[in-house]
Amino acid sequence: MSRTVYKLRPSDYWKIGEHESWFADMADQGLHLKKMGIHFAKFVKGESKKMRYRVDVSIKKKVTPEQIQMYAECGWDYVTSYQFFHVFSSPEELNAPELHTDPAEQSYTLKELDKKLALNASIVVVGMILIIGMLSSIWFLDGTPTLVMVEGGTLQQSILAIFIGYSAYNSLQASISIRALRRNLIEGKSIDHHASWKKHYRVHAAIAFLFTAAVGLSAIIPFVQLVKMDTKTLPEANLDLPIVRLADVEENPALIRGEPSYVSDNVDWGNRYSYDWSPLAPVQYETDEQGVVPGRMWEDESGEYTPAIHTQVYQLNTPALADNLISDLIERYRYENSREEFVETEHPDLDQLIVHEEKEMKEVFAFKGKAVMHVRYYGYADIHSVIKNVVEKIRLISE
Numbered sequence: 001m002s003r004t005v006y007k008l009r010p011s012d013y014w015k016i017g018e019h020e021s022w023f024a025d026m027a028d029q030g031l032h033l034k035k036m037g038i039h040f041a042k043f044v045k046g047e048s049k050k051m052r053y054r055v056d057v058s059i060k061k062k063v064t065p066e067q068i069q070m071y072a073e074c075g076w077d078y079v080t081s082y083q084f085f086h087v088f089s090s091p092e093e094l095n096a097p098e099l100h101t102d103p104a105e106q107s108y109t110l111k112e113l114d115k116k117l118a119l120n121a122s123i124v125v126v127g128m129i130l131i132i133g134m135l136s137s138i139w140f141l142d143g144t145p146t147l148v149m150v151e152g153g154t155l156q157q158s159i160l161a162i163f164i165g166y167s168a169y170n171s172l173q174a175s176i177s178i179r180a181l182r183r184n185l186i187e188g189k190s191i192d193h194h195a196s197w198k199k200h201y202r203v204h205a206a207i208a209f210l211f212t213a214a215v216g217l218s219a220i221i222p223f224v225q226l227v228k229m230d231t232k233t234l235p236e237a238n239l240d241l242p243i244v245r246l247a248d249v250e251e252n253p254a255l256i257r258g259e260p261s262y263v264s265d266n267v268d269w270g271n272r273y274s275y276d277w278s279p280l281a282p283v284q285y286e287t288d289e290q291g292v293v294p295g296r297m298w299e300d301e302s303g304e305y306t307p308a309i310h311t312q313v314y315q316l317n318t319p320a321l322a323d324n325l326i327s328d329l330i331e332r333y334r335y336e337n338s339r340e341e342f343v344e345t346e347h348p349d350l351d352q353l354i355v356h357e358e359k360e361m362k363e364v365f366a367f368k369g370k371a372v373m374h375v376r377y378y379g380y381a382d383i384h385s386v387i388k389n390v391v392e393k394i395r396l397i398s399e
Contacts, residue, residue, distance in 0.1 A: 007026070021197050033087065052193070053088070063086045110178055117178050150316065151278055225277055231267055233266070250385075271288065281314045322370070326366075360380065364390050
């Protein structure tokens with residue numbers, strides 16, 4: 001019983017001479033071509049044979065029975081087809097005449113394919129430009145590319161865009177190569193039926209492996225994020241989490257939690273903590289917390305004193321991203337404020353500390369080691385109270 005063997009195809013489908021040479025070398029090893037797929041070729045294991053292979057081109061994907069019969073009478077047996085390429089074989093000792101003896105005449109078989117590939121390349125390139133434009137708007141429109149990358153929301157789309165870009169490159173290369181081949185044939189230069197394929201084969205195999213691994217991993221990322229992400233109501237008791245709590249900043253025993261302002265899915269969104277994950281920041285927390293001090297009023301008499309705090313925490317895989325992430329967080333949350341209002345100051349326990357104060361609002365951006373923290377506090381507590389709590393909490397995930 002014959003054994004079937006599958007082999008990764010050499011480089012690109014339009015390299016006719018390389019494919020002919022590859023088929024012949026495989027036959028010499030006892031692997032006889034049976035069928036061609038998009039990425040793999042199917043062979044049947046048998047005795048080693050000296051075979052010649054020729055690839056005929058036709059815009060029609062199916063070769064006619066009349067053409068098969070005509071070539072068979074000349075000593076060429078039909079083997080298989082892939083896209084617009086039809087493979088014929090002949091034993092070397094038969095010394096069958098070439099399918100095409102006049103290169104200039106053979107060039108006409110590539111005319112329609114040349115037009116089709118040029119049209120395909122144009123469409124793919126335009127599509128790729130649109131995809132790049134869409135991704136660029138996500139990454140750079142608000143000027144926070146590092147934050148976008150760290151949060152991981154577009155990582156899968158970016159990997160897929162690279163894959164599509166490589167496909168667009170291949171499509172463009174196919175069009176250029178077929179046009180160049182047709183030009184050579186018109187000039188009387190025959191196809192090299194013994195073209196070297198080994199170098200391109202190794203490169204193609206490496207690229208195919210890398211893209212398969214990258215696309216496979218990119219497909220897993222959203223599922224991991226979906227499994228790991230969670231949002232819960234923030235309990236009033238302290239948690240062993242790297243988040244700054246409102247009570248610790250206020251240091252007021254009269255502070256209590258007010259009535260929930262918005263509840264959905266059994267979560268008090270005014271007092272919640274969310275957990276997320278990404279390949280670049282495997283630990284991410286975002287919290288909101290609101291309180292009220294009964295009997296105390298805001299100084300402008302606008303109502304009862306209701307301090308609040310918002311915290312964002314990232315533990316990065318590499319500290320090298322921390323500085324840019326801090327910059328992007330400032331860009332994301334500065335709103336109408338100028339960057340000059342965010343003042344960098346020295347702190348012995350932090351690698352970087354940037355503060356911003358505006359009336360009742362105090363804002364702290366800090367990083368230490370792998371940990372980055374952003375805290376926005378509304379209330380009358382001193383900025384130093386916020387910084388002190390940031391230093392205490394950031395230590396938990398800085399290593």
